[in-house]
Amino acid sequence: MADWQIIAGGVTAAKGYQAAGMTAGLKPSGAPDLTLIVSDVPAIAAGVFTKSCVRAACVDFNREVLAKGGQVKAILCNAGQANASTGAEGWQNAVECAALVQQALNTEDGVLVASTGVIGKQLLMDKMRSGIAKIATILAPDAGEDAARSIMTTDTVPKSIALETAIDGQTVRVGGICKGSGMIHPNMATMLGFITCDAGVEPQLWQQMLSSSIDASFNQVTVDGDTSTNDMVLALCNGQSGLLISDRNSAAAQKLQAMLQEVCMSLAKAIARDGEGATCMIEVNVSGASSVEGARQIAKTIVGSSLVKSAVFGNDPNWGRIAAAAGRSGVDFDQNVLNIQLGDFVMMQDGTPQEYDRQAASDYLKTDTVIINVGVGNGNGCGTAWGCDLSYDYVKINAEYTT
Amino acid sequence: MADWQIIAGGVTAAKGYQAAGMTAGLKPSGAPDLTLIVSDVPAIAAGVFTKSCVRAACVDFNREVLAKGGQVKAILCNAGQANASTGAEGWQNAVECAALVQQALNTEDGVLVASTGVIGKQLLMDKMRSGIAKIATILAPDAGEDAARSIMTTDTVPKSIALETAIDGQTVRVGGICKGSGMIHPNMATMLGFITCDAGVEPQLWQQMLSSSIDASFNQVTVDGDTSTNDMVLALCNGQSGLLISDRNSAAAQKLQAMLQEVCMSLAKAIARDGEGATCMIEVNVSGASSVEGARQIAKTIVGSSLVKSAVFGNDPNWGRIAAAAGRSGVDFDQNVLNIQLGDFVMMQDGTPQEYDRQAASDYLKTDTVIINVGVGNGNGCGTAWGCDLSYDYVKINAEYTT
Known part of the structure; x- marks a missing residue:
């Protein structure tokens, strides 16, 4: 189409x-x-x-x-x-x-x-x-x-x-x-x-x-x-x-x-x-939720997390912050089926941390489009949200906007 | 007591x-x-x-x-x-x-x-x-x-x-x-x-x-x-x-x-x-809401607003961001009765901007405890929330926490 x-x-x-x-x-x-x-x-x-x-x-x-x-x-x-x-x-x-x-x-x-x-x-x-x-x-x-x-x-x-x-x-x-x-x-x-x-x-x-x-x-x-x-x-x-x-x-x-x-x-x-002070775009894809609305909400919560955004800015593959943001999104899921992937790097599978090449994952975060894929179960609900990293310049722009 | x-x-x-x-x-x-x-x-x-x-x-x-x-x-x-x-x-x-x-x-x-x-x-x-x-x-x-x-x-x-x-x-x-x-x-x-x-x-x-x-x-x-x-x-x-x-x-x-x-x-x-990177504490008092829960939620939304926090860090008495945060808190009120006070400076009265000494208000934001008082009506609901400003150091701390 x-x-x-x-x-x-x-x-x-x-x-x-x-x-x-x-x-x-x-x-x-x-x-x-x-x-x-x-x-x-x-x-x-x-x-x-x-x-x-x-x-x-x-x-x-x-x-x-x-x-x-x-x-x-x-x-x-x-x-x-x-x-x-x-x-x-x-x-x-x-x-x-x-x-x-x-x-x-x-x-x-x-x-x-x-x-x-x-x-x-x-x-x-x-x-x-x-x-x-x-x-x-x-x-x-x-x-x-x-x-x-x-x-x-x-x-x-x-x-x-x-x-x-x-x-x-x-x-x-x-x-x-x-x-x-x-x-x-x-x-x-x-x-x-x-x-x-x-x-x-x-x-x-x-x-x-x-x-x-x-x-x-x-x-x-x-x-x-x-x-x-x-x-x-x-x-x-x-x-x-x-x-x-x-x-x-x-x-x-x-x-x-x-x-x-x-x-x-x-x-x-x-x-x-074009986020204020942003150095990259972050795309979060959530699948396996029980509804489209639920998937969208989880995706939005992750991409809106200041801790996730700061970690991406610092090229820090700190996937635990992704798990934490998903968990507090208000959409219920079983943490034992949680999957988290950063680019091609599988970081959590079925709720259990996985081994990955930390340096390569950090290098991946230097690209200008960071993709985070999160699976929360076997449902049909999928959703995507977009955001950007949180840099020093965000604070500078917003501390000085009117004065 | x-x-x-x-x-x-x-x-x-x-x-x-x-x-x-x-x-x-x-x-x-x-x-x-x-x-x-x-x-x-x-x-x-x-x-x-x-x-x-x-x-x-x-x-x-x-x-x-x-x-x-x-x-x-x-x-x-x-x-x-x-x-x-x-x-x-x-x-x-x-x-x-x-x-x-x-x-x-x-x-x-x-x-x-x-x-x-x-x-x-x-x-x-x-x-x-x-x-x-x-x-x-x-x-x-x-x-x-x-x-x-x-x-x-x-x-x-x-x-x-x-x-x-x-x-x-x-x-x-x-x-x-x-x-x-x-x-x-x-x-x-x-x-x-x-x-x-x-x-x-x-x-x-x-x-x-x-x-x-x-x-x-x-x-x-x-x-x-x-x-x-x-x-x-x-x-x-x-x-x-x-x-x-x-x-x-x-x-x-x-x-x-x-x-x-x-x-x-x-x-x-x-x-x-002791907020990460904070240079001051912000206290937001909301009164006049129809419930304690509503007042608390408005207060939390204001004190959690990155734009408000950035403005305080920049010593910028940008009270419009306070009004905007109150408005999006999810608690309904009539914007025509909104009052906003920053320390002793009355910035909005009954939904209308007030004249104030901009330099003095900016100086007030340099103190280590910033008080924001917001009135949203004639209800009995009062609530307080506490937070801190958003500084460059917040980003630094959180971009570098695990690496």
């Missing part, structure tokens, strides 16, 4: 989308900080949001837009201020930003807004007002990479992907960009993802496709419940490819779902690899 | 206890690594253990001893090897160690065992055998500080406390020692606590007193469920003071409970302060 190919263009690869990224002056650094993504025709929108009860104004605002069920014309994103913990003034600012985009694009269709940056700071509205007026005039159908850059905060590289395939004789594309750094608990800082697709999908089905894709991807670089004030993934589909999908059991729906999930996984892995 | 006084002696302060600490050769460093605590007469024992399903042999062994309901003569503790993830051989070794202590002390009463160190390594049984034979000959009634030292691993200071008061005309003492370092998620590495008391308490009541005390203390330097393979607190009471308690509603029981809890809190705070 995976007969798609990677294409250029990121969030503007799909038909009928334009974007722009620019410096509006929201960040002290002068780096690009304002992003606009626009669909030529009103699009179906889906979203997945932080579960935190301390939420940015943009989160509540977007929920309201989506709840109204109308169509969406554009996504506006600013970096610099998170517009979270900003009270009534923050809410008014979010409302005004969306209205300014509507005005600039001369549309009454919905506009979604996203913010990332320092919590507790009001948006610099003067800069936002002039920025929005300007950015609407520089939209371009090949500006996906600009958009990927202008949503960055502590990211060291832009994160962008687009895939193309044929479905029912139509060429269909899904593209996306994201920002976020895989931290100790990855989504304690803001993770934003914006996805565009040129298929036309019935609204409820599009939301289901997005939610399911995120469970297997973005949520697996996060520890359950550890969401930030601003986390969100927004996805638009505008039907410009000519393909329309309404039956969730159709082959077309399944193929689009798979491609959407691949886009989400690619972006999620890019976040893990 | 808190009319106790601090006395010297630690785990041997209570009447009828002896202890010893020595170097048995289990640690490569040559530091003391074997500890024995003995009650002159068989004692009532209670224990609280890790909830992890990957458990050290000593955890399962002690559970069996306590389940049998017999009386306990001694606690043996080794550092160097955790005897966790060690399969059937590890279990046999735990059984043998306890039997060797019984033999050395010429008793058939129960012996509890505890281990801390590297996971997945078998106990060095030759060293254990000669060590146990030796340590039983050097027991002393004033060796509490030796015992506090010989249970240490990455701890930088021994942790010991003893309190004395009069109850019903009798002089009663509770003493204790512990080891553990408050890490990013504090009890991902082993936390051990050993408590002795010379009151006589009915077994079920003694267990309840211990469990309740731990909920307010040791469990508040930990993130829920984040227990290691070896965590345990063991408590003995031997009746040698002459005070006997069987009615849980008596004033005597309540006074002893309060003193036991104070011992546990003192030890728990010592763990937080």
Whole structure:
């Protein structure tokens, strides 16, 4: 089924989308900080949001837009201020930003807004007002990479992907960009993802496709419940490819779902690899659990363990920390059937430590992708999670972020 | 009610206890690594253990001893090897160690065992055998500080406390020692606590007193469920003071409970302060929650947040991270009533950011005890949690622990 190919263009690869990224002056650094993504025709929108009860104004605002069920014309994103913990003034600012985009694009269709940056700071509205007026005039159908850059905060590289395939004789594309750094608990800082697709999908089905894709991807670089004030993934589909999908059991729906999930996984892995201060990506595969959810939770607990992450950074094949993290994940299993493998090195088999070449295993941890495979029984539940090691630079970055 | 006084002696302060600490050769460093605590007469024992399903042999062994309901003569503790993830051989070794202590002390009463160190390594049984034979000959009634030292691993200071008061005309003492370092998620590495008391308490009541005390203390330097393979607190009471308690509603029981809890809190705070690489202790007080459990959970989530901890280390009064951590704690509250205070600096009031002296607040974070007060509503639930900041040295310690 995976007969798609990677294409250029990121969030503007799909038909009928334009974007722009620019410096509006929201960040002290002068780096690009304002992003606009626009669909030529009103699009179906889906979203997945932080579960935190301390939420940015943009989160509540977007929920309201989506709840109204109308169509969406554009996504506006600013970096610099998170517009979270900003009270009534923050809410008014979010409302005004969306209205300014509507005005600039001369549309009454919905506009979604996203913010990332320092919590507790009001948006610099003067800069936002002039920025929005300007950015609407520089939209371009090949500006996906600009958009990927202008949503960055502590990211060291832009994160962008687009895939193309044929479905029912139509060429269909899904593209996306994201920002976020895989931290100790990855989504304690803001993770934003914006996805565009040129298929036309019935609204409820599009939301289901997005939610399911995120469970297997973005949520697996996060520890359950550890969401930030601003986390969100927004996805638009505008039907410009000519393909329309309404039956969730159709082959077309399944193929689009798979491609959407691949886009989400690619972006999620890019976040893990670009973790703050990270020197490598860690992938944890858990098999043999009694459920997919259980396997995912064990995998997330291992990849989120500061002790495991520190050991990988130190090139220390200290597999006991992997066993300990699995054990405290909250998912019950029999420790006498536990298997742990680090790359090709079998470290524990059926709950018993195995002999292995310690130096070679330490050398393996110097690679830029570390694979940890864990078996917890004979169940059918499998799950994967991604993270990164914990380095001195993580502390440096986070000790000095606002001052 | 808190009319106790601090006395010297630690785990041997209570009447009828002896202890010893020595170097048995289990640690490569040559530091003391074997500890024995003995009650002159068989004692009532209670224990609280890790909830992890990957458990050290000593955890399962002690559970069996306590389940049998017999009386306990001694606690043996080794550092160097955790005897966790060690399969059937590890279990046999735990059984043998306890039997060797019984033999050395010429008793058939129960012996509890505890281990801390590297996971997945078998106990060095030759060293254990000669060590146990030796340590039983050097027991002393004033060796509490030796015992506090010989249970240490990455701890930088021994942790010991003893309190004395009069109850019903009798002089009663509770003493204790512990080891553990408050890490990013504090009890991902082993936390051990050993408590002795010379009151006589009915077994079920003694267990309840211990469990309740731990909920307010040791469990508040930990993130829920984040227990290691070896965590345990063991408590003995031997009746040698002459005070006997069987009615849980008596004033005597309540006074002893309060003193036991104070011992546990003192030890728990010592763990937080001695966090790996820590430069200060952080205390988070949450009030206004709808339940004590909810308040405790919010407090734990804040104090366990790597972003909060990094900010404190960087002397950065980034209170937005405190709001974000509270929000994702899993305990629901209205963000529009959120209050956040850092020391004397009010940073958020009723969900709205407040003006404060940024430089003075930054200076406050340079003190060795940082107090964060958070209000989440009008409920009666209050809770406190303790932790430490996250420094470069945390990463260094944990990247290099076994290699």
